[in-house]
Amino acid sequence: MISDPQGSVLAVFLVFCRIGACFMVLPGFSTARVPMQVRLFVAIGISMAATPILWDTVYPKVSGGGASFILLIFTESLIGTVFGLMARIFVLGLQFAGAILTMMIGFNAMTAPDVLEDTAENQMTNMLSFCGLLMLFMMDFHHVVLHAMIDSYSIIPIGHSPNTQQMLITLTDTAAKTYYLMLRLSSPFIIYGLMFNFGIGLINKLAPQIPVYYISTPYLITGGLLLVYWSIGAMVRQFADSFLPIFLGN
Template sequence: MLETAILAAFLAFCRIGACFLFLPGLGSARVPAQVRLFVAVGASLALLAHLWEAIVPHVSRQPQTMLVLIGSELLIGALIGLVARFYVLALQFIGAAMAMMMGYGMAGGGVAVEENEPQPEVATLISFSALLLLFVFDFHHAIIQALVASYRLAPVDALFNPQSALVDLSDTLSAAFFVMIRLGSPFVAYAILVNLAIGFINKLTPQIPIYFISLPFVIAGGLMLLYFGIGTFLRLFADGFFPTTIGG
């Protein structure tokens, strides 16, 4: 009985731990690996009581069978985590594009919230605010509910389906980027109009370096647009998370 419980707990940890590895926020480079490990172990042990009947009947003492189940559980958990992470990666993409359109493209880059890579400060602020808003709205609870429901939709003995996983990932990626393009459309229109006006002025007065003169005004206009639109931007981002990822 003890051996069966240990194997069942390890199978639960494979799916839940793989999901937490890619989950936005918990899977961030800012969170130490020990913290992520302990959170995954704690969540696995807490959910094992609810998932006992879904996992224990499929536990086997055959090494070959257990290796196949472990690999399948790791891939299923990674799929659930990647679906949520793609939505945040799309936000980082549109945040960097918005910073470039506002005139911060050549500014000194900060550090991204999720990754150890340079990112404009405006994009970092947008990413951090959106991620904080998701935690305020308890998105991690919804992910845990999705993990519990995944044992009904994708049982342990059903194994991982690569074709279905690729379809889910491609649909999520497409829907996430469509949402982000719509959210960043005011800044796209602002960049087109401003650069068009600057180009016309530069043609009229080629002796004056219009680009360097106009850069502070471009940044000021972009900051004003961000000030008046950031509330709606974050609200629409949070509203689109569940339908695009686990709710879709």
């Protein structure tokens, strides 16, 4: 028999605040294609499974209840959101790389519904985002995030005020590292687009009577798609391999 039902429920709920806030923004789980009920029950199930591991850490802080429990709900939700945002910023960077890629190869087709969200996106960016997220799931990135969430209780104990400045620094460092990574992944397409357009500009100066732009566009797209075909495997692989150094490096 449970000796303190109220304290047990409060302990599970407090664990849910940190884990549920992380799942609220975690890539893949927070997508519009996943029903909210599924997201909710997954977060509850993981919280109930993690509570026995964290019992000695969580229960002493909530056994008394009181007004301080409201502050704990806020701080725990903030901590979980930061962990989820770190992974989400990294995945959103692939959309940034896809936007650069499509612009440099001239693949400015009509936008289509996003595979993951309820927004319109270019088909090439859709494909890159989906492939990158699929690779992360194949490499069990969600296990890494959950392991980091469990370990966070020893780094940021319950009841201690989180360092908001350090949280902001962590998020900005993640965004900066992701930005440099995406520039590196899209650099072949940037070089290809600049060289192609520079060459077409020279040809246009030599023969201004010929509408070089309309003639060159199919060659620009064809060459860009061939470059995508040759390099997309390495791009997605480097993207997936960089998750651990960027996420755990902060």
